[in-house]
Amino acid sequence: MTEPKRAPRTDRGNQTRRRLLEAAEKVFAERGYHDASIVKLTEEAGVAQGTFYIYFSGKQEIFDELVVDLNHRVRQAMAEASSRGTSRSDAERRGFEAFFRFTGEHPALYRIIRQAEFVSPHTLRLHYERIVEGYVSGLTRAREAGEVADLDPDVVAWALMGAGELIGMRYVLWDEERQIPPHVFEETMRFVRRGLGAPEPDEEGR
DSSP: OOOOOOOOSSHHHHHHHHHHHHHHHHHHHHHOTTTOOHHHHHHHHTOOHHHHHHHOSSHHHHHHHHHHHHHHHHHHHHHHHHTTOSSHHHHHHHHHHHHHHHHHHOTHHHHHHHHHHHHOHHHHHHHHHHHHHHHHHHHHHHHHTTSSOSOOHHHHHHHHHHHHHHHHIIIIISSTTOSOOHHHHHHHHHHHHHHHTOOOGGGTTO
């Protein structure tokens, strides 16, 4: 297996690598992994083909890195939003809002993750496991604090992640507005609160 390239050592190098990842997000989403090519990636990024190989060993490596990059960004957006929550219920609300907003801005997330099922199964699993890892920690703390029911954090984390992904696919990815309708969001939050055994907003004093 080809060794992965080293991380850039300069700001210019980091910017070039970022341009390549942004180009990959667009090209893989529009053309699919098998129809994408290094030529198309470098054309989209505005760099020479030789420059590509300074940062990535090939199409497989940049695809894997793109999945990791999208995963990092969506987790960061959700974590930053949920950290401002005043309760677990509020944290869920803010986290879901951030997720739906991110997917509206980056619809390629869905298309690329779907491709990873066949192109890079280990990276697909890594994507979901990293999301669940942070989710379990928050749910465990909430359970210990009595903010949610006595539930299995791991099972609930997978269930909530699945719900959010499919609702986002239906109401964000498939709709032209690229944002979840308010009534759909509120219904989703009611479902989440009931699933967690969390109090309704008025019971929290919010």
